[in-house]
Amino acid sequence: MTDFLVRREGTLGLREHEEIAATLALAFPGYAEGYRGSASWAGLQPEVRITAHDARGVTAHAGVKRVFVQIGDGPFAEDHLVAAVGMVAVRPDLQGSGLGGRLADAVRGVLGALQVPFGLLETGEDTTGFYVRHGWRALPGAVGTYNDFTLHGPARVIRQDHGWHILPVTAEFEDWPDGEIHWNGQMV
Numbered sequence: 001m002t003d004f005l006v007r008r009e010g011t012l013g014l015r016e017h018e019e020i021a022a023t024l025a026l027a028f029p030g031y032a033e034g035y036r037g038s039a040s041w042a043g044l045q046p047e048v049r050i051t052a053h054d055a056r057g058v059t060a061h062a063g064v065k066r067v068f069v070q071i072g073d074g075p076f077a078e079d080h081l082v083a084a085v086g087m088v089a090v091r092p093d094l095q096g097s098g099l100g101g102r103l104a105d106a107v108r109g110v111l112g113a114l115q116v117p118f119g120l121l122e123t124g125e126d127t128t129g130f131y132v133r134h135g136w137r138a139l140p141g142a143v144g145t146y147n148d149f150t151l152h153g154p155a156r157v158i159r160q161d162h163g164w165h166i167l168p169v170t171a172e173f174e175d176w177p178d179g180e181i182h183w184n185g186q187m188v
Contacts, residue, residue, distance in 0.1 A: 004060070004106040007049050014038050020051065023058040027089030034151035042149045043186035044084065048114075050106045052099065059094050060103045063087040063188045064110055069120065072179035080177065082120040083111050083169070086188030104134035111169045118176065119167035122146075122160055122187065136165040137173050144181035 007016075017038040024042075025035035034042040046063030053059060065084045070077040085107060090100045111119045122144060123131060132138060142164040147155045166176055 003052065004103070005049075005051050005053070006106070006110055007051070009046055009049065012040075012049065019053075019057040020049065020061055023061055023091050024087055024089055026092050027061075028087075031149070031151070034149065041087065041188070042151055043086065044188045046087070046188050048110055050103065050110055052103070056091075058091065060090045060099050061087060062089075062103055062107050064107065064114070064119075065188050066114060066116060067183075067185075070182040070184060071177045077179065077182060078177065080118075081116055082118045082166075083114055083116040084188040085111075085119050085121040085167075088121075100130060101134065104130075108135065108167065108169075111167060114169075116169050117171035118169060120181075121165055122163045123165060124163060128163065128165070131165050136167045139164040139166060139176070142181060144183065146183035147186045149186060 017040040020040040021035040021038060024040065025032040028035070031042050041063065044065055047065040050062045050064070051058050051060065063086050066081060067084050068079040068081055071080050072078055088103065088107070090103065107119070128138065143159065143161045144164055145157055145159050148158050164181065166173070
């Protein structure tokens with residue numbers, strides 16, 4: 001059984017950021033240029049890191065940050081507290097080993113400790129099944145807007161019409177409001 005470390009962002013040292021960045025560069029080759037040296041985030045900096053390690057470094061990672069997103073349209077959009085979850089990765093040589101499922105359990109535990117109504121993430125088609133198997137609920141038809149990662153240049157707003165998932169923590173799935181999701185910044 002892999003032990004996961006749950007650490008607040010401010011307690012991580014330079015070496016830890018370097019090890020996380022190295023694993024994220026392997027796990028997300030399309031963003032590898034953003035994970036160089038000690039740059040261990042490409043969007044919104046996490047509040048909490050969940051990691052597992054072996055002799056080669058970080059084997060699994062997830063970042064979590066409590067944020068308010070606006071949900072709805074026009075002047076009636078309301079702020080809602082969520083835990084943004086991102087940079088969920090298992091080092092490629094360990095994918096398929098069950099480590100990802102244990103990481104998903106660790107993420108669920110952190111969200112419970114943070115006492116947020118929902119976890120919120122956006123993911124691609126190739127990983128949707130993973131999240132659904134681990135309790136996340138797809139939001140079919142949901143549309144979200146957020147700022148692109150700064151490594152892609154000046155800020156631009158992305159409008160994403162697929163891949164949105166929530167994990168009910170202290171609220172019920174039915175409590176999720178209808179309307180467009182506005183991040184008003186970058187995602188984790």
